Amino acid sequence: DAGITQSPRHKVTETGTPVTLRCHQTENHRYMYWYRQDPGHGLRLIHYSYGVKDTDKGEVSDGYSVSRSKTEDFLLTLESATSSQTSVYFCAISSPRDTFQETQYFGPGTRLLVL
Amino acid sequence: TQLLEQSPQFLSIQEGENLTVYCNSSSVFSSLQWYRQEPGEGPVLLVTVVTGGEVKKLKRLTFQFGDARKDSSLHITAAQPGDTGLYLCAGSPNPNAGGTSYGKLTFGQGTILTVHP
Numbered sequence: 037d038a039g040i041t042q043s044p045r046h047k048v049t050e051t052g053t054p055v056t057l058r059c060h061q062t063e064n065h066r067y068m069y070w071y072r073q074d075p076g077h078g079l080r081l082i083h084y085s086y087g088v089k090d091t092d093k094g095e096v097s098d099g100y101s102v103s104r105s106k107t108e109d110f111l112l113t114l115e116s117a118t119s120s121q122t123s124v125y126f127c128a129i130s131s132p133r134d135t136f137q138e139t140q141y142f143g144p145g146t147r148l149l150v151l
Numbered sequence: 152t153q154l155l156e157q158s159p160q161f162l163s164i165q166e167g168e169n170l171t172v173y174c175n176s177s178s179v180f181s182s183l184q185w186y187r188q189e190p191g192e193g194p195v196l197l198v199t200v201v202t203g204g205e206v207k208k209l210k211r212l213t214f215q216f217g218d219a220r221k222d223s224s225l226h227i228t229a230a231q232p233g234d235t236g237l238y239l240c241a242g243s244p245n246p247n248a249g250g251t252s253y254g255k256l257t258f259g260q261g262t263i264l265t266v267h268p
Contacts, residue, residue, distance in 0.1 A: 040193075067254045076160070078239055078258040079194070086253040094255075126193050130254040138182060138243040138254045142193030 039063055040143040042127050048149045055114040057146050059127030061107075067130045068110040069094075069140065070102060072123040079126065085110055117150045124148070153178040155242055157259030165267050167229050172262045174240035175222045181243045183216055183223045184256070188237040220245075230266045238262045 039062030049055050059068065067086055071079040071094075081094030083102040091102050099121060101113045114121055124147050128140040156175045164170055174183065182201040186194035198207050200216035200223060207214045211234075213226040227234055241256040 069255070071258075076260055078157070078260040079241075080258070081255065084253060084255060092253075128193075132254065138184065138241075138252070138256055139196055139199060140241075140254065140256060142195070144193055145191070 040127060040129060040141060042125075042143040042146050044146060045144065046147045048151065049117050050151050051118055052116050055117050055148065055150075057112045057125055057127075057148070059110045059112070059143055061110075061129050063129060063131070063141070064107060065129040065131040065141075066107070067132070068104065069128040069130075070100075070110065070112045071126045071128065072096065072121075073126060073145075074123050082112065082125075117148075119150050122148060122150045153180070153242060153244060153257045155240055155257055155259040157240055157262055159262060160260060161263050161265075163265045163267070164230055166231055168266075170227050170230055170264070172225045172238055172240075172264075173222070174224070174242075174259050176242065177221065178242075179220050179245045180257075181220070181245050183220070183243070184241045185214055185223070185225055186239040186241060188239060188261075190236075194237075194239055227264075230264075232266045232268050235264055235266050238264060 041060045043058045069084045070082040080096045085091045085104045103111045127143040130140045184199045185197045188194040198214045203218045203220045205216045211228045239261045240259040244252045
């Protein structure tokens with residue numbers, strides 16, 4: 037299994053509070069991704085990173101920001117959490133050195149509830 | 152934006168039955184992947200198909216990539232309760248569309264499969 041951890045695994049917070057989710061990898065993979073998973077929507081890309089300090093928006097980036105100061109860590113921040121951001125958040129990694137660079141390895145997920 | 156339509160969304164069958172899950176798009180993909188996800192865990196890759204018309208088999212699972220690389224199917228023969236889970240298809244953008252994909256994927260909505268003993 038790819039070495040990907042996410043923290044926290046579960047979080048309950050209140051509307052309007054900031055929340056930061058952490059993804060940590062030990063694989064030295066260049067690409068990292070944050071997704072949210074909601075019933076009926078599969079996985080939707082929030083933000084992704086293609087290198088240290090290189091990030092870009094995905095299809096559902098509003099209300100989220102990211103940072104990547106080290107290869108191994110990718111942080112997702114909800115500046116002011118809203119109930120619509122209640123979801124399960126997954127981090128994934130991939131490497132352009134792989135035969136199929138689009139093969140993604142997923143973390144265990146963070147379940148976030150915004151009250 | 153490339154979209155993947157996955158069907159059916161839910162599938163409930165008895166052990167021993169066969170089933171097929173479909174993944175369709177109007178866009179061409181350079182490759183297509185199938186993932187399986189169990190409750191409380193992240194998706195895990197089952198297979199990647201890259202050539203139009205390609206068929207890959209993984210024990211009782213058969214994966215096919217359409218000739219035009221716009222669609223794919225997953226067929227399970229003699230389903231078992233251990234096959235229960237969420238199945239997701241995901242497509243990698245066509246490189247002829249320009250730019251660098253950075254490994255990004257477009258996911259279908261998923262198919263929740265329940266196999267009853």
